[in-house]
Amino acid sequence: VGSIDDDGFDGAVHPVAGPAFRESDVPFRHGLVHAYAAGTGIYAEGDGAERFYKVLSGVARTCRYLGDGQRQVDAFYWPGDLFGFEPDGQYRLTAEAVGDCTLVAYPRLRCVIQDAAEYRCASQLLDYALRGIERAQEHALLLGRRCALSKLAGFLLQYDSHRPGHRFIELVMNRQDIADYLGVTIETVSRSFTQLEHDAVIAMPAAKRIAILDRARLQRIAEQSGGA
Amino acid sequence: VGSIDDDGFDGAVHPVAGPAFRESDVPFRHGLVHAYAAGTGIYAEGDGAERFYKVLSGVARTCRYLGDGQRQVDAFYWPGDLFGFEPDGQYRLTAEAVGDCTLVAYPRLRCVIQDAAEYRCASQLLDYALRGIERAQEHALLLGRRCALSKLAGFLLQYDSHRPGHRFIELVMNRQDIADYLGVTIETVSRSFTQLEHDAVIAMPAAKRIAILDRARLQRIAEQSGGA
DNA sequence: CGTATGATTGACATCTCTCAACCAATGTGG
């Protein structure tokens, strides 16, 4: 029996043209692979939650649009991440492709697991769900800290942890995405980047290309709660 | 076969003196009931995650203490809520009793579900986990909104939803708890309460006793993103 | 009644937002 991790894609994956079926897993045999262009919507808040998704390549985001047009980004999802789990029948957030990305869509999780083959998947999904809680809690912790510099430092460390060992952090999202994720404005994000660069904590040869020069200091900045 | 909801306690529950065993569910047969006094620690960040908990009575909180002594409250847990799920072997947050409360502790969830009787529970736990994601996401959304008044309004509505229909909201936590949950200071919480009262959106006969006078307006305040 | 604790209020400093201008990189057409 296969598993949700065994989707035939390993590591870096090229986007595929059309949808493709997977026949291995029992509740996941209808996994459909789709490519999304940068900025494309995957699903919208309020839509019926028919599917959940796994990222194969690229980065996706979930967010909520507030009444006055403001946007709050909830999370960025990396290759291997699952999103779109919903306890009830509809999505509570909007999902969009940050850059070009490829996803595999699985049919909605049934609340009552019925046959034996599904149990293995339930166990696996449970693990993913716990990771989702962890992710959301860390995000809340990040947002609760007051100082913008601290938020950005936390974001960079979090980002770097997805691809450790690389010389440069290549930001796939723009300043607006980061701002909405951190709950600040793009100007504040920009100023914080500039300050980190000025203090020689990071280097920024290009706006979306960051190198961490002093990781220990970055971590200290991330851990401090406010500007005081 | 029983379920995790079938813990023999229904609705309001009186704290019991000592631990008590439950023999019904297979992975949950070792559910231990314990009473915690107000302010007592339930587990600490970094402890081995041996158990997860269900609230029977009272309210518990999970939080993280930052390096400089600052505290960020992650969530409040109400009767019926589960907390303490961890994907890895140790707690990432500290859990404490807000007021006097009674909990039932279940042995740690195994990652690999082995016997058939556990499957039913896995399905149930998955549902709880999804609720946990929902809760954490809503909290992050609350924190991302900038204006303190909006955060407090959101908190009051969230609080009220736990006991709808009551004339008064009886706050079980103090101002510091609320402040740490919303990521602001107690002074700002206090000022926001005062403003809501001044604007006749709420009434506050006592510091911990709130009545919502104009729910529609409170919702509007909660939805606006900033002070602008 | 005095004390202790929690909550509120006030004054001022600081941070972030807002609005505006400017800069850099990119692409287009002449």
Next chain:
DNA sequence: CCACATTGGTTGAGAGATGTCAATCATACG
């Protein structure tokens, strides 16, 4: 190859919100 526009990012000045520190008030408890 060079204007030119467009987009995304940065910088600046002033306004507004929240933090900080301190004093005051309210309540509960001896």
